[in-house]
Amino acid sequence: MKTAVSIGKCVILARGLGTRMRREDAGARLNAAQAAAAGAGLKAMIPVGRPFLDYVLSALADAGFQQACLVIGPEHEAVREYYTRTVNPKRIEIGFAIQPRPLGTANAVIAAEEFAGADEFLVINSDNYYPAEALAAIQNLGRPGTILFEAAALMREGNIPAERIPAFAYCVVDGDGFLADIVEKPVPVASPGFESKKLVSMNCWRFGPDIFAACREVRRSPRGELELPLAVKLAIGKGMKLRAAICRAGVLDLSRRSDIAGVTARLGKLQVQL
Numbered sequence: 001m002k003t004a005v006s007i008g009k010c011v012i013l014a015r016g017l018g019t020r021m022r023r024e025d026a027g028a029r030l031n032a033a034q035a036a037a038a039g040a041g042l043k044a045m046i047p048v049g050r051p052f053l054d055y056v057l058s059a060l061a062d063a064g065f066q067q068a069c070l071v072i073g074p075e076h077e078a079v080r081e082y083y084t085r086t087v088n089p090k091r092i093e094i095g096f097a098i099q100p101r102p103l104g105t106a107n108a109v110i111a112a113e114e115f116a117g118a119d120e121f122l123v124i125n126s127d128n129y130y131p132a133e134a135l136a137a138i139q140n141l142g143r144p145g146t147i148l149f150e151a152a153a154l155m156r157e158g159n160i161p162a163e164r165i166p167a168f169a170y171c172v173v174d175g176d177g178f179l180a181d182i183v184e185k186p187v188p189v190a191s192p193g194f195e196s197k198k199l200v201s202m203n204c205w206r207f208g209p210d211i212f213a214a215c216r217e218v219r220r221s222p223r224g225e226l227e228l229p230l231a232v233k234l235a236i237g238k239g240m241k242l243r244a245a246i247c248r249a250g251v252l253d254l255s256r257r258s259d260i261a262g263v264t265a266r267l268g269k270l271q272v273q274l
């Protein structure tokens with residue numbers, strides 16, 4: 001029996017503008033540090049006990065990842081300063097790649113090409129805390145692929161309400177367990193139980209270096225961005241095979257100010273070891 005090959009590199013997409021996080025939310029009670037980070041759009045650095053990204057990095061180290069590359073903008077010097085001067089990571093090496101302009105997640109992946117080299121690597125969002133089950137599953141795939149989440153589990157075990165589910169891409173898996181199609185920002189379907197049954201992409205990918213060609217070729221979405229799910233759709237249409245595993249645990253999403261209190265309650269008491 002072939003032994004699954006684990007991977008050691010992770011690319012964390014931290015360049016987004018944080019538009020939703022910048023918006024005022026009268027129902028969100030934030031302390032001064034949280035309000036400052038939210039106002040700057042630095043979702044990953046919002047303190048939820050300590051910066052949210054610390055918890056993400058600690059979970060990656062727990063799952064066997066040795067190197068993380070943070071894709072940031074040239075204006076995010078505070079992120080670099082924090083991880084190079086304030087903290088002294090011992091379990092995971094932290095590096096940086098610059099995405100000059102916020103052109104979308106596919107463009108952000110290209111920024112990390114030098115870091116990835118010829119190796120397989122994980123790609124995740126900086127504003128999501130992925131459960132241990134998902135990170136273990138990505139290691140156990142043994143090949144390029146993705147972890148998909150049951151919508152019902154995201155609502156039940158995570159902090160994503162039903163009305164937010166249609167904002168995420170959903171996926172179709174073929175009979176052999178490979179990703180067959182991905183629909184980015186789908187229009188809600190008026191079908192009983194559709195939202196709870198669908199398989200949702202939370203941008204948890206294991207790629208090889210062939211993904212970079214698709215990220216360069218993908219066209220802008222209707223939102224004007226070069227989006228990673230659309231690059232993946234292009235790649236599988238050209239023959240790329242991505243194994244899909246299904247996770248029935250939840251993800252903590254930190255995309256709105258109203259998420260901060262709940263995420264703080266869930267993560268604030270966890271021990272972080274970087």
